[in-house]
Amino acid sequence: MRTAYSVETVRTAERALMARLPEGALMQRAAAGLAVACAELLGRVYGSRIVLLVGSGDNGGDALYAGARLARRGAGVAAVLLAPERTHAGGLAAFRRAGGRTVDPADGEETVLRADLVVDGIVGIGGTGGLRPDAERLAGFAAEARVPVVAVDLPSGVEADTGEVRGAAVRADLTVTFGTHKPALLIDPAREYAGSVRLVDIGLGDVLPEEPGLEALQHVDVAALLPVPGAESDKYRRGVVGIAAGSARYPGAAVLAVAGALRGGAGAVRYVGPAADAVIARFPEVLVSDQGPKHAGRVQAWVVGPGAGDDASVVGEVVSADVPVLIDADGLRLADRDAVRARTAPTLMTPHAGEAAALLGVAREEVEGARLASARELAARYGATVLLKGSTTLIADAAGGAVRVNSTGTGWLATAGSGDVLSGLAGSLLAAGLSALDAGSVAAYLHGLAGRLASDGAPVGAHDVAEAVVRAWRDVRDQ
Incomplete structure (x- = not known):
């Protein structure tokens, strides 16, 4: 399992x-891990041209110490100091002793455009907001020249704790992160800026708490979570999932929800709704009823909810049931919030960004830009x-x-x-006995x-995806 921790937790562990x-x-x-990653990306260190974009703080120090290691291996390494008066003193001294040279930001364009590799050491995990103008300009030159970019710990300009991108940010080909992943490296939109992610072990595992943020x-x-029938299992002991979905306008939604349910580990599927003929024609093993969820x-x-149209009564019946319930699509629009909050059995809601926004x-756009905060x-x-799709x-x-x-x-x-x-x-996994969190995750x-x-x-079409679930299940189980 990959885990990610907040900035505050990481800093406490580092101290x-x-x-x-x-x-x-x-x-x-x-710095040693960063230098190795840069060398592997370059393929050949000797004679290569490496540019460090160095801000204030420890990320700049990491970049400078790594640059010193690469310079000692024969690379030509230049450091553009974006905050000269606040540059990490020890890192800068080591960099200069190794033969590295410094460049003023005003003269950085040509240096960046001629580079074989750019190292982003501009802003650390505590940075907020987008890049400052000088940094944005230099990052733009790297993107324009398609120079590979390695980000130190995380791409500068993204929000470490939330994955939000509130302004200009570095787009990295590789992010070398230290000790543990940060939330921004796992959550969009920031994840798209990180490129490939390489985790360098610096010993934090011994001091990080057991409970991660992500x-x-x-x-x-x-x-380990997949339901597996035992020798004494029958279709009812394995769980029965009810599907209240579809309408005269959207019968396909019912067929597809049933298709997913049949491949989710439950022993039987009951269908309730106006698309019974379409469901039975495609899946004769399904138990159908026209008496409503309660009967x-x-x-x-x-x-409940996929393609359900405007039938709020069916949604209300299902929400009042004393069993785990998954609410999707039209069900999200029709379900009464107070009734959902009053439930004692587990509830799993599965909105996409538009439904979550409503x-x-x-x-x-607010949901898409702040996915973690929106889900919480x-x-x-x-x-x-809540399973926020995306x-x-x-x-x-x-x-x-x-x-x-x-x-x-x-x-x-x-x-x-x-x-x-x-x-x-997911509904079938709920019926098979998984918690709402595990059912949604699996x-x-x-x-x-x-x-x-x-x-x-x-x-592909959705039916292709449903049919491939069995292959995915086997792939997970066999590995």
Whole structure:
């Protein structure tokens, strides 16, 4: 599992670790890892031209010490000092002793344009707002010349704790981060600025707290959560998921939600709604009812909302049920917030950015720019677990604690009906006994992986994604 910690937590851990080490040892560890990463990206250090963009503070110091190491290996290293009076003194002295040269920002254009590699040591993890004009100009030259950029700890200009980008920021090809991931490296929009991310161990693992701010599941974590039937299992013991979805206008939403549910680990799927004929024609194994959710038979979890139109009564019936409930699409619009908050059984809400914006009463752009804050706010307002869909999917629990982040998807998943498949899949995992947080996290992971497997770089439809869930499940289990 990958974890990320807040700036305050990281700084507290660094202080605790530095108290145990000789002065400067922590920065030397970081600089050594940064220099190795730069050398590997260059391929050939001797004779290469490296430019350091150096701001004030420790990130600039890391860049300067790494630059000194690279200069001693035969690289021509120049440092553009963006805050000369506040440049890290020890790093600058070591850099000059190694043969590095300094450049005034006013003369930085030609130096950057001729570089083989640019190292972004402008702003550290405590930086806020976008780049200052001099830094923005130099970063622009690197982008214009398509010079590879390595960011120190995180790209300058992004918000470390939130993943927000409030102004101009460096776009890195590689980010070398130290000790632990920072939230911005896992959450869009900042994640898009980080490029590939390389974590350098500097010893923080011994002093970081057990509870991170963010978690990103990996194959081994998901495999441990997958429901597996035992020898005594039958279809009812494995869980039954109810699907209240679809309408005369959108029967396909019901079919796709059922498709996801059939591949999510529950033993049976019950369908309630006006698309019964379409569902049975595609999936004869589904149990259908036309009596409404309350009379459909026993279920261990409900999914309500995909393609449901304006039938608020069905949404109300499902929300009042004393079993885990997943609310998606039209269900999000129709569900009464007080009724959702009054629920005692787990609730999982699965909005995309537009739906989240409507629920929060803000513009969509505000949600997309502050995804972490939006997911947490929704979870708190509704007393529910919230799965905020997007290029990085976030799963936030109303009880607080670590937010889960998932990035297994592909841009090809931005296709009609894909979210319906995800809802059915997550609902089935709820019925199989997973918590709302785990069901949402595992479903997002499998759904994203299925999208990659189905598309293989080409366009896909939602039905292709549903069919690939089984392959994704096996891939996770086998690895």
